[in-house]
Amino acid sequence: MKISTEMLKGVLEGIVLQIISGGETYGYEITKELNQHGFEDLVEGTVYTILMRLEKNKLVTVEKKKSSMGPARKFYSLNADGEATLATFWQNWEFLEKQMTQLKGDYHV
Amino acid sequence: MKISTEMLKGVLEGIVLQIISGGETYGYEITKELNQHGFEDLVEGTVYTILMRLEKNKLVTVEKKKSSMGPARKFYSLNADGEATLATFWQNWEFLEKQMTQLKGDYHV
DNA sequence: TTTGGTACTTAGTTTTACTATGTAGCAGTA
DNA sequence: TACTGCTACATAGTAAAACTAAGTACCAAA
Structure with a gap:
């Protein structure tokens, strides 16, 4: 089963925030994890645009780190605003x- | 509490189908009912565009009936395709x- | 006759995710 | 060396859905 793409609008950003809240992570990894969580058709491009939006809106901090497995990774963490946005997101979702x-x-x- | 508008994308159409499935109804009434179901900021224009999309996609049948309370009402009912779409919608939602x-x-x- | 509730319509905008493609690092192997 | 494959990020253009804002029109009551 896959999730209809339109149904994701406004939800996907919250999902990405939630994943980052579980600990520092990066775009490629987030994409893979979502692919295994029922979001099968989600591609990297979509995740990267969300991450850049989060950064633009100052909800995350970014740190670039080298990897032994390929090019450098951009690790994201939630800041206080990000945590607050995430909390609001879950309230809205539950409502x-x-x-x-x-x-x-x-x-x- | 109101629902963030972006979170509604792809959900609102299903909601409208669900309301129609409860029995013949029309745009103005649907709007009022949604306003009382937590969708406080939803306005008529939004509902009407959804209704026209449903009609265009042949998920509903339409019947115009005079009213004693103002201009004529356009009553909507689900057809077989509408029922099927609604069932799929709930499956997607639950997933x-x-x-x-x-x-x-x-x-x- | 004017106000207010009922009822439908639509042009233009914004937001969000998708499509499609490109760039690049590094490992293994033939 | 050249090639393949996986890792990793970036982005221009497009599509879908809901919103904004305005308009038209019917009817009843004050």
């Missing part, structure tokens, strides 16, 4: 979940 | 819900 469950029940014939 | 819950647990520090 949406609740409304969706209600709608499903209320309008069932 | 996304599952993945989100997993992500929240897996990457918690």
